[in-house]
Amino acid sequence: MITYKNTNLSKDTLTQLYKSMLKPRLIEEKMLILLRQGKISKWFSGIGQEAIAVGVTKAMKNEEYILPMHRNLGVFTTRQVPLKRLFCQWQGKASGFTNGRDRSFHFGTQEYNIVGMISHLGPQLGVADGIALAKKLKNQQQVTAVFSGEGGTSEGDFHEALNVASVWQLPVMFCIENNGYGLSTPTNEQYNCDHLADRGKGYGMESHIIDGNNILEVYETISEITNSIRTNPRPVLIEFKTFRMRGHEEASGTKYVPNELLETWGKKDPVENFKHYLLDNNILTEAQNDAFKADIKNEIDVALEEAYSEPAIEPNLEKELVDVYASFEYKNIAPNNETEELRLIDAISQGLRQSMEKHDDLVIMGQDIAEYGGVFKITEGFVEQFGKDRVRNTPICESSIIEVGMGLSIAGIKSIVEMQFSDFVTSGFNPIVNYLAKVHYRWNQQADVVVRMPCGAGVAAGPFHSQTNEAWFTKTPGLKVAYPAFPYDAKGLLATAINDPNPVMFFEHKALYRSIRQEVPTDYYTIPFGEAALLKEGEDVTIISYGAGVHWALETLESNTKISADLIDLRTLQPLDTEAIFNSVKKTGKAIILQEDSLFGGIASDISALIMEHCFQYLDAPVKRVASLETPIPFINQLEDQYLPKNKFQQALIDLLEY
Incomplete structure (x- = not known):
């Protein structure tokens, strides 16, 4: 009782x-x-x-x-x-x-x-x-x-x-x-x-x-x-x-x-x-x-x-596919004519700052991002401008902070979560793929969260600070994935990612942070998702890549000036610009895909399959994939150089052209 x-x-x-x-x-x-x-x-x-x-x-x-x-x-x-x-x-x-x-x-x-x-x-x-x-x-x-x-x-x-x-x-x-x-x-x-x-x-x-x-x-x-x-x-x-x-x-x-x-x-x-x-x-x-x-x-x-008395649900294929993502009406904001030379890291920092100014309640969260400015100093000076309410140091708890971003979205506030290194996202994997990715499809709730992912090898950081793990997320319906290779693209795509009410995984290659420079518009601007960039035009082969791979491909073409190639920088992996890929392959008849990720299960495999399904009659050779070794990423530079596909890309390209 x-x-x-x-x-x-x-x-x-x-x-x-x-x-x-x-x-x-x-x-x-x-x-x-x-x-x-x-x-x-x-x-x-x-x-x-x-x-x-x-x-x-x-x-x-x-x-x-x-x-x-x-x-x-x-x-x-x-x-x-x-x-x-x-x-x-x-x-x-x-x-x-x-x-x-x-x-x-x-x-x-x-x-x-x-x-x-x-x-x-x-x-x-x-x-x-x-x-x-x-x-x-x-x-x-x-x-x-x-x-x-x-x-x-x-x-x-x-x-x-x-x-x-x-x-x-x-x-x-x-x-x-x-x-x-x-x-x-x-x-x-x-x-x-x-x-x-x-x-x-x-x-x-x-x-x-x-x-x-x-x-x-x-x-x-x-x-x-x-x-x-x-x-x-x-x-x-x-x-x-x-x-x-x-x-x-x-x-x-x-x-x-x-x-x-x-x-x-x-x-x-x-x-x-x-x-x-x-x-x-x-x-x-x-x-x-x-x-x-x-x-x-x-x-x-x-x-x-x-x-x-209510009738049973009748499957509607179009509705099922459309409801995976919250609707987003992209608004193109053209860049101004005034530019300055920026490194990739500077363009990202400037883009973040301008988005914080544009969205006056936007919150950014991550380890050491406040007074310290983040391990890469991208948010240095942000606390002084925006205050600690909006620039929040977090405990080492990736899962909970991603969930906090989801809660902020439910209450009507945009957020950015910085993974100190993309490798650490494994500690927050569950809420990304099971909550953020599925919530709109389940009950029409947007997950207005951008997860920034400093990634990639080439900096001798070893197995736990060097992965490029985009394929984990391109596989997951409900997520969008951006992976810029240049400062201009990084700034514009980041603005779009923040405007988009859907969860976006935003990959930033660490080896490119301070090695790549470009003239970048000083004002706020946007770049649409799902539109690849055609960096070079040619007749003999289509090269498809993203991130650091784009720069490896550019170096190869610069040292092999007789190769006539279309070079496509995907820029976003979800949505993927299949039209640009197919149009190029139909013209050249050959395709090679370069990714930094290890080969099996990477996005190159899906792109290859798409080309085979949609462009088979135009192909003059099998689609070629070039990727890193099927091992974890080693630390010392001799082993890292052997691991990465950079040095074997040229020979693979020549072999394809000679097929």
């Missing part, structure tokens, strides 16, 4: 709390029936945990964001999300929130300020940090609440998100629903501390333990905490003690749970206990309770009938 302390809450508030818990309970009971009938595909039950979702949501303002999980149906119903839309979502109908592209609670809705989870669990914690940061920057005095189960607290994203929130003093509540089991794994195999709330101490963070089955304790304590956070922005860690009365999802069952544990927690049912409390204190009558149930069941039945 649950003991409720005296409260000053009105009878109406107490009754509304009860009705708000009763509604998700009755919906769940109906869903379990439909699951057995095969009318929904899967269900993650929150029976026994309703007090947490309802209490937290009731304590928050409707304009404040909540990031719930599987078992937080009460968040959606308390925010008055129409049941028809929820039922359509679970049935994969068009009136749901994901157009049949994702299931159950894997969705968000800006209309109700709810941001749903992804199956990887942890990334939503950092996203909450980003939303909270946006609210703090805008001085809106709002709280962001994010949920996790006790199992999710074992993920690195949990620790990164708490650390960032504490360092930046973000107004976010981390709500842990400690419900006993992560699927079948009990808590004693998940963590080795008495209370998860104790972890707050390690992050310099206030923490609380709350009886998650006691709706009054949840609502009153969270109301007090949220009011405090609004006036004194800071993160708070909250552990709700509760229990999962059903399986992780219904198919898994509960055979692994001792019966006595189920019986003990069954007596602490939040809905039944609170109902009896209200009855005993003459706040609720049996007749009123029956009426509440009848009204809710009727609402459920009507909404279900409406959902059933």
